[in-house]
Amino acid sequence: MKYGFIGCGNMGGALAKALSKTTTDILLADRAERAAQLAGELGCAHGTNAEAVACQRVFLGVKPQMMADVLWDLQSALKKEKPLLITMAAGLTIEKIEIMAGCRLPIIRIMPNTPVSVGKGVILYCHNDLVDEATLADFLNDMRFAGVLDPLDEKLIDAACAVSGCGPAFVYMFIEAMADGAVASGLPRDKALTYAAATLAGAAEMALVTKQPPQTLKDAVCSPGGSTIAGVRALEERGFRGTIIDAIIAAYKRNVELGN
Numbered sequence: 001m002k003y004g005f006i007g008c009g010n011m012g013g014a015l016a017k018a019l020s021k022t023t024t025d026i027l028l029a030d031r032a033e034r035a036a037q038l039a040g041e042l043g044c045a046h047g048t049n050a051e052a053v054a055c056q057r058v059f060l061g062v063k064p065q066m067m068a069d070v071l072w073d074l075q076s077a078l079k080k081e082k083p084l085l086i087t088m089a090a091g092l093t094i095e096k097i098e099i100m101a102g103c104r105l106p107i108i109r110i111m112p113n114t115p116v117s118v119g120k121g122v123i124l125y126c127h128n129d130l131v132d133e134a135t136l137a138d139f140l141n142d143m144r145f146a147g148v149l150d151p152l153d154e155k156l157i158d159a160a161c162a163v164s165g166c167g168p169a170f171v172y173m174f175i176e177a178m179a180d181g182a183v184a185s186g187l188p189r190d191k192a193l194t195y196a197a198a199t200l201a202g203a204a205e206m207a208l209v210t211k212q213p214p215q216t217l218k219d220a221v222c223s224p225g226g227s228t229i230a231g232v233r234a235l236e237e238r239g240f241r242g243t244i245i246d247a248i249i250a251a252y253k254r255n256v257e258l259g260n
Contacts (some may be wrong), residue, residue, distance in 0.1 A: 001027045001045065003142075004083070005059045006070065008038050011088060012061025014117035016042060018146035022120075030061075054079040057084040057139070062098075064089040064258040068100050072102065075102035078203070084135060088112055090161055091258030093154060094128050106130035110140065111161040112146070113168050121147035122164040126154040126196030162251035170247055175200060196242055 002025040006011050009030070016028060016038065026044035028035040029052040039046035052058055053074055062070050067089050071078070078085075084106045087097050087185055099112055103110050108127040117122040127136060152160055175196045182192035207217060222229040235241075 001025050001055045002058050003027070003059065004055030005029060006049050006052050006074075007059075007061030008035055009061060010114060011112060012059060013038055014114045015059060015061070015088070015112060015143075015146065016044075017117045018119065018121070019142060019236055020044060021145040022142045027055055028195055036258060049074060050077055053081050053083060055083060057086060060089065060125065062085045062089060064091050064137070067092060067097070071097070071100040071102070078105060079103045084108065084131065084139075086110060086139075089258075090165065091255045091260075092127070092159065096259065098128070104128075104130065104133075108133065108136070109157065111157050111167050115168060117145055117146050118145040123147065123149045124152045124160050124164065125149060126152060126157065147180060158255040159252050161255055162248045164253040166248075180249070199225050 002023060003019060003202070004027045004056075005016055006029050008016055008028045012030070016026060019024060020042040024042065026042065027048045028039050028044065028046045030038075030046075032046075035046040038039045049070070054077070060067065060070075067087075078101050082105060085097065085101065086108045087094075088110050089097075090111070093108050097107055097109070098104055102184075106128065107129055108125055111124040113121050115122065123143065143149060175193070178194035178196035178199075179189065182196065183189050187195075203217070207214060210217070222232060
């Protein structure tokens, strides 16, 4: 098959869903029940890790702490089959994946986020010198329904992943907090969640489309003496921006730790 997945948990499953919009030539390998259930949803096959390695291209949906053990068990098969490996493990460089695999293979390193499952994801990528232009172009085309795919120097991936990879969790917390505030003010929960999520999506789209600095966009909403600036003041008094900055830095440092 064209694509095999070793691990189809939250991230691997999200990528499989995005990929299935282009091709169902996919084999999923994970715990039997989970792989079978997702394969049924996507209309693709499921099997073992060894069968996944026999595919042309193999997604490694394995946690960084488990990668060495998984690849150690597959070294013989990897040397024989020579598939393209697509790793999404935070902190693990291409060089380290090569060492764990026990041989040099074409490798694409990606850092995706879970919104790829709804076509609104961000996938940062880099690759080693064994990945030719035609293979890369075909891979990017196959993943086109995942969202934005952007090349990035590998040395910057840990920092970028702290924003795009970890960021959705921070955004969901913000949506929940906005909704909680609205509920406390009397709005029904379902409407509060819808309005908060839609407002975030619209504001993000406006930032992407207009390319104006966030400060400019924020200032356009803040009328003198109005309710928005009162809310901004409350956020500033409680260290909102500083807390977000600290969260990104903490996530970045953890990414680096995972690679050591």
